[in-house]
Amino acid sequence: xxxxxxxxxxxxxxxxxxxxxxxxxxxxxxxxxxxxxxxxxxxxxxxxxxxxxxxxxxxxxxxxxxxxxxxxxxxxxxxxxxxxxxxxxxxxxxxxxxxxxxxxxxxxxxxxxxxxxxxxxxxxxxxxxxxxxxxxxxxxxxxxxxxxxxxxxxxxxxxxxxxxxxxxxxxxxxxxxxxxxxxxxxxxxxxxxxxxxxxxxxxxxxxxxxxxxxxxxxxxxxxxxxxxxxxxxxxxxxxxxxxxxxxxxxxxxxxxxxxxxxxxxxxxxxxxxxxxxxxxxxxxxxxxxxxxxxxxxxxxxxxxxxxxx
Amino acid sequence: xxxxxxxxxxxxxxxxxxxxxxxxxxxxxxxxxxxxxxxxxxxxxxxxxxxxxxxxxxxxxxxxxxxxxxxxxxxxxxxxxxxxxxxxxxxxxxxxxxxxxxxxxxxxxxxxxxxxxxxxxxxxxxxxxxxxxxxxxxxxxxxxxxxxxxxxxxxxxxxxxxxxxxxxxxxxxxxxxxxxxxxxxxxxxxxxxxxxxxxxxxxxxxxxxxxxxxxxxxxxxxxxxxxxxxxxxxxxxxxxxxxxxxxxxxxxxxxxxxxxxxxxxxxxxxxxxxxxxxxxxxxxxxxxxxxxxxxxxxxxxxxxxxxxxxxxxxxxxxxxxxxxxxxxxxxxxxxxxxxxxxxxxxxxxxxxxxxx
Numbered sequence: 017x018x019x020x021x022x023x024x025x026x027x028x029x030x031x032x033x034x035x036x037x038x039x040x041x042x043x044x045x046x047x048x049x050x051x052x053x054x055x056x057x058x059x060x061x062x063x064x065x066x067x068x069x070x071x072x073x074x075x076x077x078x079x080x081x082x083x084x085x086x087x088x089x090x091x092x093x094x095x096x097x098x099x100x101x102x103x104x105x106x107x108x109x110x111x112x113x114x115x116x117x118x119x120x121x122x123x124x125x126x127x128x129x130x131x132x133x134x135x136x137x138x139x140x141x142x143x144x145x146x147x148x149x150x151x152x153x154x155x156x157x158x159x160x161x162x163x164x165x166x167x168x169x170x171x172x173x174x175x176x177x178x179x180x181x182x183x184x185x186x187x188x189x190x191x192x193x194x195x196x197x198x199x200x201x202x203x204x205x206x207x208x209x210x211x212x213x214x215x216x217x218x219x220x221x222x223x224x225x226x227x228x229x230x231x232x233x234x235x236x237x238x239x240x241x242x243x244x245x246x247x248x249x250x251x252x253x254x255x256x257x258x259x260x261x262x263x264x265x266x267x268x269x270x271x272x273x274x275x276x277x278x279x280x281x282x283x284x285x286x287x288x289x290x291x292x293x294x295x296x297x298x299x300x301x302x303x304x305x306x307x308x309x310x311x312x313x314x315x316x317x318x319x320x321x322x323x324x325x
Numbered sequence: 326x327x328x329x330x331x332x333x334x335x336x337x338x339x340x341x342x343x344x345x346x347x348x349x350x351x352x353x354x355x356x357x358x359x360x361x362x363x364x365x366x367x368x369x370x371x372x373x374x375x376x377x378x379x380x381x382x383x384x385x386x387x388x389x390x391x392x393x394x395x396x397x398x399x400x401x402x403x404x405x406x407x408x409x410x411x412x413x414x415x416x417x418x419x420x421x422x423x424x425x426x427x428x429x430x431x432x433x434x435x436x437x438x439x440x441x442x443x444x445x446x447x448x449x450x451x452x453x454x455x456x457x458x459x460x461x462x463x464x465x466x467x468x469x470x471x472x473x474x475x476x477x478x479x480x481x482x483x484x485x486x487x488x489x490x491x492x493x494x495x496x497x498x499x500x501x502x503x504x505x506x507x508x509x510x511x512x513x514x515x516x517x518x519x520x521x522x523x524x525x526x527x528x529x530x531x532x533x534x535x536x537x538x539x540x541x542x543x544x545x546x547x548x549x550x551x552x553x554x555x556x557x558x559x560x561x562x563x564x565x566x567x568x569x570x571x572x573x574x575x576x577x578x579x580x581x582x583x584x585x586x587x588x589x590x591x592x593x594x595x596x597x598x599x600x601x602x603x604x605x606x607x608x609x610x611x612x613x614x615x616x617x618x619x620x621x622x623x624x625x626x627x628x629x630x631x632x633x634x635x636x637x638x639x640x641x642x643x644x645x646x647x648x649x650x651x652x653x654x655x656x657x658x659x660x661x662x663x664x665x666x667x668x669x670x671x672x673x674x675x676x677x678x679x680x681x
Contacts, residue, residue: 050471090656098663103410103471104610108655111603115648122643239479246472285487292479295472303468321667323330 021274022154022267026162029266031056031220031228033165035244036251036258037172038216042088043248044176045209046189046315047095050106052217053241054113055087059218060225060236061117067129067226073136077222084218085211087113092210096203099319114235124232137161137227161223165262168216172255185209189313192320202320217241239292240269246295249302253312268294332668340665347661351654358649364640376635377628383635385519389589391627393418393581393598395526395620397605399533400577402614404456406537407550407570409463413474414578415602416481417452421579422586423485424451426504426593429511429586430493437510444511444583452579453572455481460571464564478602486595493593506592513588520588526620529577534616546570578602604630607655626651 035052042049063080070076091109094100137159141147146156155166176182187195188205196202224236243265251257272287335343356366377387397414404411424447432440455477462468488504495505513520537543549556549566556563581601586593608626612618633647 094656094660098660099666100659100662104606104655105659107412107603107606108652108659111607112649112652112656115645115652118645119643119649122645239475242472242475246469246476249469249472283487283491285483285490288486289480289483292476292483296476296480299468299473299476300462300466303462303466321329321331 019150019153021270023157024270024274025267026154026158026263027228027266028269029263030162030165031223031240032244032247032265032269033169033258033262034216034220034223035241036247036262037168037255038084038213038220039245039248040251040253040255040258041172041209041216042213043253043316044185044189044313045206046192046313046318046320047091047206047210048102048106048317049088049091049095049109049210049213050103050245051087051091051109051113052244053237053239054110054116055084055214055217056221056224056237056241057113057117057235058083058087059221061120061124061221063218063222064124064127064129064225064232065120067133068124068127071130071132073133073226076133076226077219080222080226081215081218084216084221085214088210088214088217091214092207095319096206096210099321102317102319110241117236118234121232121234125234127232129226129230133226134230137230159227161219161227166259169255169259172258176255186313189315192315192318193322196320196322220244243291243295246299249312250295250298252302265291265294328670328672329667330670331666335665343661343664344658347657348654351650351657354657355650355653359642362642364642369636369640369642372639373629373632373636375632376639377632383631387624387627387631388519388523389627390599390630391620391624392520392522392526392588393585393601394605394608394623394626396522396529396581396584397578397601398609398612398619398623399529399616400452400574400581401605402609402612402616402619403533403537403546403577404571404574405609405614406546407567409460409567409571409574410471411456411459411474411571411574412471412603412606413456413459413477413575414581414605415598415600416474416478417455417575417578418582418585418598418602419478419481419485420455420582421448421452421576422582422593422597423481423488424448424579425583425586426493426507429507430505433508433511435510437514440510441513441587444587445580448579448583449576450579452582453576455579456575457568457572460568463571464567482595485593485597489593489595504593507587511587512591513584520584522584522588525580525584529580530616530620533577537616604651607651611655611658 035056039049039052059080062083063076066079067073067076087109091105094105095102139157139159142156142163146152148156176186184195184200185205187198188200188202192202221237224240225232229236247258247261247265251261268291271290272284275287352370359366359369376383378384397418400417401411401414425444428440428444428447432443435443456474459468459470459473459477462473463470490502493504495501495503497505513522515521516524537546545556545561545566548559549561549563553563556566582597585597590597604626608622609619612622629647629650633644636642636646637644
């Protein structure tokens with residue numbers, strides 16, 4: 017294993033990073049949105065299409081994020097205003113998003129991102145930090161969006177733990193009725209953070225189609241949205257841990273491909289199972305160890321209706 | 326001001342009307358979408374119906390596509406009754422198909438009378454175990470079953486890919502990665518122009534309906550699904566209820582895999598499920614988890630899929646449009662349930678003194 021493996025793991029982990037952060041924000045508001053995969057796919061296709069039409073990276077990213085937020089908005093209306101079952105609403109969003117992306121992606125197969133845009137997303141070295149041996153090479157010789165990911169995780173952490181709005185948000189997720197009684201606008205908090213979740217998931221999808229692949233593939237997410245939902249649990253709803261979780265799974269994602277050259281006598285399809293198997297093992301371990309520090313927001317997944325106690 | 330209050334007085338007729346209205350609204354919404362694409366929505370819907378029911382052949386095709394949906398929806402509905410969010414039907418179908426295929430490839434010369442039941446039993450056991458694994462951990466440690474069952478889908482898919490490209494690859498296919506075709510003994514016979522899976526589906530609908538409504542085991546599922554504590558106080562073994570119910574749920578989905586492999590494909594491939602495991606989540610929810618309603622909803626959904634392939638040819642509208650239509654319908658039905666559970670009334674401003 018050389019350093020390039022770890023550099024590549026960070027790249028592969030970045031879409032996960034955005035998606036995990038998005039789902040984490042949503043869950044902190046007490047809403048369980050299982051539509052991550054769908055919102056990522058919507059973001060991926062809209063971002064890619066915008067990139068082809070306009071050639072402008074900012075427009076492509078903005079389009080992708082808006083597409084993700086549009087999916088999140090549907091989820092918000094259904095689960096916050098209409099109090100629909102969150103599990104079913106999220107699943108439907110995934111089915112809808114998958115259909116949306118293969119519909120919009122019709123005829124995009126084989127199209128490639130323009131060179132000028134690849135240049136925009138290309139790696140560059142951060143002065144000083146990038147000169148640190150090993151760590152600099154792994155973390156600070158990356159593309160613009162990878163750096164954005166680091167910043168997003170830190171900002172999310174500060175927001176949740178160091179601001180009063182973040183405190184309010186956590187109280188909405190922990191005890192909605194108490195937050196409501198304290199005068200916090202519960203529905204507004206829920207909507208805003210569902211939408212933030214959608215923006216981030218859209219960005220995660222755009223990273224896949226614009227930077228990671230960068231050509232069009234049907235079903236480009238390949239289950240990463242679901243892994244992101246599981247990794248929120250692994251990271252125990254803590255944005256700082258998301259950095260570790262995302263890059264660890266970025267590594268698992270690429271290990272199957274990398275290991276081929278070492279000529280192990282294991283089928284590649286078996287190694288491809290690894291991220292999913294490890295996710296399962298983590299789920300089991302997290303649920304078996306019942307420490308309250310890493311427990312989910314207490315009101316997660318429950319509809320809140322003020323007049324119904 | 327808008328006032329919302331919980332209601333319990335919604336009659337079956339009223340709630341059916343609300344759902345029906347929601348489906349119509351969904352169709353209208355998708356019409357706008359079709360108009361943006363530059364087509365006439367009436368002619369698109371019209372040819373979808375024609376594509377699904379226009380000829381005897383098309384009706385047979387629609388019914389053929391509805392069978393896996395019906396069987397998988399029945400399986401999923403058992404789990405959902407327990408509030409166990411089994412979204413692993415896709416993987417359970419694949420495991421069931423693998424179990425059936427193993428029998429079909431190992432004993433190709435066995436008489437149909439022995440081989441087919443053996444394949445069925447193998448598929449139920451394989452699919453059932455695939456469901457029971459997450460159920461065991463859910464019962465023991467409350468492990469999140471939604472993600473667990475979903476991850477099991479991907480593990481099953483990779484396992485099937487491994488078999489297709491490795492140990493089960495047909496040596497006669499000159500290096501092409503495909504699993505050998507079944508011997509005629511391993512193929513479900515045709516009954517009235519359609520493979521016998523439709524008989525299995527109808528029998529299953531009746532069995533599940535009776536099981537849920539007229540047996541103690543079925544009653545336990547409803548109680549535990551309503552509240553695990555109630556079940557516990559009533560002296561039920563909640564863990565056992567969860568594990569065997571999900572074994573049944575997965576087993577029925579596994580049987581769906583056997584029906585598809587034996588009745589339709591006559592072999593096994595990674596595309597065996599055609600996404601039925603996911604679509605069946607929608608159909609079982611739309612059926613309110615009621616077994617007798619499931620076939621109706623599933624035939625309608627199969628008609629959308631079959632009609633979707635037809636409009637692809639007629640209008641060059643991608644087939645995935647059918648998926649968008651399905652998603653939209655479920656969005657609207659989900660939203661409409663609010664009006665079944667809550668009464669929304671408009672009241673005048675308190676200042677105006679209109680409220681009593």
